[in-house]
Amino acid sequence: MRRRTTPESFDPSQVRAWNAGLTGLGFGGDYNPEQWPDEVRLEDLELMREAGVNLVSVAIFSWATLEPREGELDWGWLDETLDRLHTTGIQVALATATASPPPWLTRKHPEILPRLADGTVLHQGGRQSYAVTHPVHRDYALRMATRVAERYRDHPALALWHVDNEIGCHVPRDYSDAAAAAFRDWLRERYTTVDALNEAWGTAFWSQRYGSFHDVLPPLVAPTFANPTQQLDFDRFSSDALLDYYRDLRDTLRAITPHVPTTTNLMATSATKGMDYFSWAPELDVVANDHYTVAADAERYVELAFSADLSRGVAGGAPWILMEHSTSAVNWQPRNHAKAPGEMLRDSLAHVARGADSVMFFQWRASRAGAEKYHSAMVPHAGRDTDVWRDVVHLGRTLRSLGEVRGSRVRARTALVVDWPSWWGAELDSHPTQELRYIDQVQAWYRALWRRGVTVDLVPPHADLGGYDLVVLPTTYLVTDADAANVAAAARRGATVAITYFSGVVDEHDHVRLGGYPGAFRDLLGVRTEEFVTLQAGETVTVSGKVVGGTSQVDLWTEKTRLADGTEAVATYDDGVLRGRPAVTRRETGSGRAWYVGARLDEGGLDALVGTLVDEAGVAPDVAAPAGVEVVRRWSDDAAPGQRTGTSWLFAINHTDTDATLGTADAPVTGRELLTDAAVDGLLTVPAGAVRVVRAG
Structure with a gap:
């Protein structure tokens, strides 16, 4: 892959804070003035003042408007927009305008x-119709980014660069000729020699041995299962x-505007499998995330909390930007959901509670035409005399009242390991079952911890685990030796570590760790699984033990496991071919415990087990x-780590239709409530x- 490098003269310390020009929290959304006549644009400014908007993203999908024909540039409308926003006191996250190539470009350079794995070409007519690895597209995109940066480098409204848009959203995997060539280059860099590649890929199997990197292709549609390490x-x-x-x-922008921070809007949610965002994080000046709740999920606020915590985890605990969410319904789910009264406020403040320092929406004004015209916006089709607009204005006032939380951080003593390589690896084909979905296992544990009120950091397996008293690894299928040692060290130090089935099974090349499962964690846990005993659809067995609430029904996955000396079976199978064998185990190790x-x-069984782990680790919530x-x-x-002193802000979000009371004589809630400006003394x-x-x- 061909890439420029950040200029040697670039000094990260000179990059200003993205919110340096804002007072308090950011508030706004995607603004698309090119879709509207001037009288509407002028009205937008008045409405933004009314709502308290202070930050908007501009020019995200504007390439074809800025350059309607190759080399013919029209800057007038964007000049006017930025000038007007500045006069109104609104800062701009200015996009590179590269999120979709204009029709003239794909016609000239098809x-x-x-392409998809079966060779299908993804044509112009939607968005993101480009191969990121193609040098022709790269040159055109860099040229457009250069033009935008050179024109607006000194504009007083410019707060932040918004690079492209949701990179990889629609084409996380490209199988074009350009991608194939770039893949071969990537493999040369990773393995150096074709012999090393053959060893890593296990190509002695099925006569797949390569004599040259030139022979390697992406995992295209094949007669049967493609090489799993090739897929990985x-x-x-x-x-x-x-x-x-x-x-x-980004580096193109840095060469012109080294003082302006850069980001792109990630999609750090339970649905985004394509990009390992932990590897992206060091390249972003601030993490920004897009999130949309799932209409079919009755407890969608729990998935929202997961995604917000994942955004904070990707950001390394630092405050982050909620770049997009919706005021009400979206347009792209099978059955879309208009938000109930108060739901938009709860959604917005749940993100703030979990570390967001800005609340933004897609989009400012609902479009009249195009594929997203039924996507909700801050200004709906019905205009100002609507519940949505009144809720937007109320949210703006609310965020202003919470300005003092800006820059503060969430603290957690529980870590839930999320690992994209394990996600990719666990869901490869030709596995013990095709029904296992990695993110479902992660979500099940997260939901159980959420129900206990436990604040969780979502971290990769190589993270510093020193500050956590409870560490959970759901289905961490693929681990390096270093990551396994990192987890074991946390247990020896004193943490409670819980590891679930189909973890530690393979190394980074997807080679099975021999000697019995769970491979890399076998010694830490003091168990050895001889074989996986997966269950058929509708088949269940019963597990009994106090730690699972007495009894629990088990589906999908069981294992034939033996215990080493010092390991205790705390739940066993009551029936089926594994009757009497251990299902859940516990082992003392160093100063900690490994489950x-x-x-x-x-x-029910998972809730009971999580309760046991939370109590053992001492990570129950203070309220x-x-x-x-x-x-x-x-x-x-000013709040010291590990101590409950200093200034804090307690967010309490009631997702029920019943009033709730927090606080007890032993754990009173005291302070000042910021939304009502009322004193709180105990309850x-x-x-x-x-x-x-x-x-x-």
Whole structure:
């Protein structure tokens, strides 16, 4: 892959803060003035003042408007837009305008179009109709980014560069000729020799041995299963190729505006498998994320919390930007969901509670035409006399009242390991079952911890685990020796570590770790699984033990496991071919404990087990809340790590239709509630569907 490099003279310390020009939290959304006549644009400015908007993203999909014909540039409307926004006191996250190539470019250079694994070409007519690895597209995109940067480098409204848009959203894997060539280059860099590649890929199997890198292809549609390590490496390459595209655009901007921070809007959610965002994070000056709730999920606010925590995890705990979410319904789900009264406020403040320092939407004004015309916006089709607009204005006032939380951080003593290579590897074909979905296992554990009110950091397996008392690894299928040692060290130090089935099974090349499962974690856990015993659709077995609440129904996954000396079976199978064998085990190691969960427990059993782990690790929340009430605390910089002193802000979000009371004689809630400006002395009432934020300290 060909990439520019950041100029040697670039000094990261000179990059200004993205929110240096803002007072308090950011508030706004995607603004697309090119879709509207001037009288509407003028009205937009008045409405933005009314709502309290202070930050908008501009020119995301504007390439064809800025350059309607090759070399013919029209800057007038964008000049006027930025000048007007500045006069109104609104900062701009200015895009590179490269999110979709204009029709003249794909007509002239159809070779830049991406392809599916079966050879299908993805044509112009939607968006992102480009192969990120194609040098022709790269040259045109860099040229456009250069033009934008040179024109607006000194504009006073420019706060942040918005690079491209949701990179990899629609084409996370491209199988074009350009991608194939770039994949071979990536493999040469990774393995150096073709012999090393053959060893890593196990090409002695099925006569796949390569004599030259020139013979290697992406994992195209084949008569049967493609080489699994080839698939895994193509996943790695594809994430890297998309990141390389971002870096090339970023470095182009840095060469012209070294003082302006850069980012791109990630999609760090439970649905985004394509990009390993932990590897992207060091390349971003600030992490920005897009999130949309799932209409079919009755507890969609829990998935929202997961995605917000994942965004904070990718950001390394630093505050981040919510770049997009929706005021109400989206347009792209099978059955879209208009948000209920108070839901948009709860969604917005849940992101803030979990570390966002800006709340933004797609989009400012609902489009009249195009594929997203039924996507909700801050200004709906029906205009100002609407509940949505009144809710937007109310949200703006609310965020202004919370400005003091800016820069504060969430603290957690529980780590939930999320690992994209394990996600890719666990879902390869020709496995013990095709029904296992990695993210479902992660989400099940997250939801159980959420129901306990436990604040969780989502971290990669190589993260520093020193500050965590509970570490959970759901289905961490693929681990390096170093990552396995990192986890074991956390347990020896004193943490409670819980590892689930289909973890530690293979190394980074997807080669099975011989000697019995769970491979890399076998010695830590003191267990040895002889074979996986997966269950058929509708088949269940019963597991019994106090730690699972008495009994739990198990489906999908069980294992034939033996115990080493010093390991205790704390739950066993009651029936089936594994009757009497261990299902959940516990082992003392160093100053800590290591648990193995070898079966997929039902919700009740997992809840009971998580309760046991939370109690053992001592990570219960300092403020208990009724079911359906979300409680998170952000801490100021003057609050000492590991101590409950200093200034903090307690967010309490009531997702139920019943008023809730927080606080007890032993754990009172005290301070000042910022949304009502009322003193709190012991008990905090959170009305049904409402949010309260209490400053303490």
